[in-house]
Amino acid sequence: MMGEEAVTATPRVGLPSASILPGLRALANALVQPVAALIVSLLLFGLFVAFAGVNPLHVYAYMFQGSFGSWFSVQNSVTRASPLILTALCTALPAQLGLMIIGGEGALVMGGLFAALVGVGMNGASPLLVQCTMALVAMVAGGIWIALAGGLRHWRGVNETISSLLLVYIAIAILNHVVEGPFRDPKSLNKPSSPSIGDANLIGNIPGTEIHWGLVFGLIACVIAYVLINRTAFGFSARVAGGNVRAARMVGLPVGRLVLTVCFLGGAAAGLAGMVEVAAVQERANASLIAGYGYTGILVSFLARHNPLAIVPVAILLGGIGASGGLLQRHLDLPDAATVVLQGILFVVILASETYQGRLRLFPERAGE
Amino acid sequence: MSEAIGWWGVPLAVFGGAVRVSTPFLFVSLGECITERSGRINLGLEGTLVMGAMSGYAVSYTTGSPWLGVIAAGAVGVLMGLAHGLICSLDRVNDIAVGIALMLFGIGLAFYLGKPFIQPAAPQLPSIDFGWWSDIPQVRAALKINALFLVGVALAPFLLWTFKNTRWGLILRTVGENAEAARALGYAIIPTRVIATCVGGFLGGIGGSFLSLYYPGSWNERLSSGQGITAVALVIFARWNPMLCFYASLLFGGAGALGPSLQSVGVTQGYYLFNAAPYVLTLLIMILTCSPKRTLIGAPGELSITR
Numbered sequence: 162m163m164g165e166e167a168v169t170a171t172p173r174v175g176l177p178s179a180s181i182l183p184g185l186r187a188l189a190n191a192l193v194q195p196v197a198a199l200i201v202s203l204l205l206f207g208l209f210v211a212f213a214g215v216n217p218l219h220v221y222a223y224m225f226q227g228s229f230g231s232w233f234s235v236q237n238s239v240t241r242a243s244p245l246i247l248t249a250l251c252t253a254l255p256a257q258l259g260l261m262i263i264g265g266e267g268a269l270v271m272g273g274l275f276a277a278l279v280g281v282g283m284n285g286a287s288p289l290l291v292q293c294t295m296a297l298v299a300m301v302a303g304g305i306w307i308a309l310a311g312g313l314r315h316w317r318g319v320n321e322t323i324s325s326l327l328l329v330y331i332a333i334a335i336l337n338h339v340v341e342g343p344f345r346d347p348k349s350l351n352k353p354s355s356p357s358i359g360d361a362n363l364i365g366n367i368p369g370t371e372i373h374w375g376l377v378f379g380l381i382a383c384v385i386a387y388v389l390i391n392r393t394a395f396g397f398s399a400r401v402a403g404g405n406v407r408a409a410r411m412v413g414l415p416v417g418r419l420v421l422t423v424c425f426l427g428g429a430a431a432g433l434a435g436m437v438e439v440a441a442v443q444e445r446a447n448a449s450l451i452a453g454y455g456y457t458g459i460l461v462s463f464l465a466r467h468n469p470l471a472i473v474p475v476a477i478l479l480g481g482i483g484a485s486g487g488l489l490q491r492h493l494d495l496p497d498a499a500t501v502v503l504q505g506i507l508f509v510v511i512l513a514s515e516t517y518q519g520r521l522r523l524f525p526e527r528a529g530e
Numbered sequence: 531m532s533e534a535i536g537w538w539g540v541p542l543a544v545f546g547g548a549v550r551v552s553t554p555f556l557f558v559s560l561g562e563c564i565t566e567r568s569g570r571i572n573l574g575l576e577g578t579l580v581m582g583a584m585s586g587y588a589v590s591y592t593t594g595s596p597w598l599g600v601i602a603a604g605a606v607g608v609l610m611g612l613a614h615g616l617i618c619s620l621d622r623v624n625d626i627a628v629g630i631a632l633m634l635f636g637i638g639l640a641f642y643l644g645k646p647f648i649q650p651a652a653p654q655l656p657s658i659d660f661g662w663w664s665d666i667p668q669v670r671a672a673l674k675i676n677a678l679f680l681v682g683v684a685l686a687p688f689l690l691w692t693f694k695n696t697r698w699g700l701i702l703r704t705v706g707e708n709a710e711a712a713r714a715l716g717y718a719i720i721p722t723r724v725i726a727t728c729v730g731g732f733l734g735g736i737g738g739s740f741l742s743l744y745y746p747g748s749w750n751e752r753l754s755s756g757q758g759i760t761a762v763a764l765v766i767f768a769r770w771n772p773m774l775c776f777y778a779s780l781l782f783g784g785a786g787a788l789g790p791s792l793q794s795v796g797v798t799q800g801y802y803l804f805n806a807a808p809y810v811l812t813l814l815i816m817i818l819t820c821s822p823k824r825t826l827i828g829a830p831g832e833l834s835i836t837r
Contacts, residue, residue: 313813318820334809502642505638
């Protein structure tokens, strides 16, 4: 049973390859499974919409148009990808330790809430200082939130999957409490919100695009996570502990500290996603933070096999699926949850395909490599 | 009248609320109890709950019979359970991950299919009035008990008895305790687990139908807020014992009813924080009862989360 768990929760420990060709071959082989899963899912989704009397080919055409068919839709997809990149790290980093954290939504909400609190409180200070403080506070808030789940797992044996999800609901209750009561902007009538952080403190778009700077935060976070996991002694210890806790203890690795640090870093990424939502999109903390980015991030992490670099393209792909929802709704009258159904199908299919892991290959590995 | 009993209204409303709010917890936890006894964990019951709520409401609306809605919700739950059971039977597929996937899938599918049913009002499940002897409206309100709750109350001891005294119960427990031993005895492991997950899904779907057909009693996209996942945690707290699941459900229901009860006597401060009470309670109970050093007493040996 431990072996089964390791397959989905921990990526394989790969050695750096000597030349580029085996590397490319390994990449192609690694891509077979997710691409096959994506195609199967799209076919199943086509079957599903066909039952609703909609031509699947129209659905695929609109999906492509709405996600990557024009510069406008590409920007839309990439913008949607940036919180997904960060929330996916919240699942991918603890997964290196064999922990299955699904509470990214809660860390995002806490990060967004505290970013807004700081942003409003520091109004008037220099924008760069405000933005940096917001990011820092959001990361600490999100980090503590997930470190709680990790700590409970380590010291009390509480299942981290369940506790992290419970923490999502607690975070949502705290957000509702704060924006409905002590921190409510009296002007927000229909949708209780915190006061605005002020136009000066918004982080804005990358010049020449409609894509906000959150994307760059996500890219930097993924590169840091990749280097940390694959190129440092810390990451190596984490992967050892993820493979076999008992062996890790035997060789004297500080498992508790590893669990807490990695969970904190994962939560910090999701918390940063909350700050980006507040400082680039919403301008204030309110229920719009609870948009499901945390849950889609879990799917992104699994599709990317918890590899921080693979998260970026996968998040853009899923951002694209989400971006195409509006077009499907307008032109084909499909409910906006249609893209969520596709995500659900994709998630189930990718997990079921684990059973073929290692058996689907384009290029057989030759002996001696 | 409400001044006549004043603050006594709070415990009374908590009691009435506990009965009302606990019913979905009760059904989901009993269902999960059966599944986990077979050695698998199904986190997808959250999705099953929402699917059950949607399909129960839709069938009740179209046929006019809430009980047909309950059965339809159960049937949808069986299908969701079947999906989980079969996918987890593949080699090297992790049951917790599949549960998360089915949770997201079920919620998405329910929102997709349930879109046309957000506005109309469907016939609701009946309740039995045990408070006929009293003139105090709060007492009467608290003692209005839903028929589905009574079914759940009967089901808990029945399941306990089934686990202990029947051939089925023995096979289920053996498969969950030690798959190798069960195989040696000639019991089919995978079919037992698939059936146990289907039965669990059936009860989970029924729990969902209660949400849309009795309390809160309508279908919308904010209907479930983690009752399914809380119920999964509750099974751990209840040590995989159906009777303890029943008591724990009442406790959680009471915690969930605390916010609305205080609001009914005019305490609105911290309403949203009180809404988090069931989750905080679950977390606290898990902290107190779990231990990193030993396996939990009563835990099925094949269960992945208790290792």
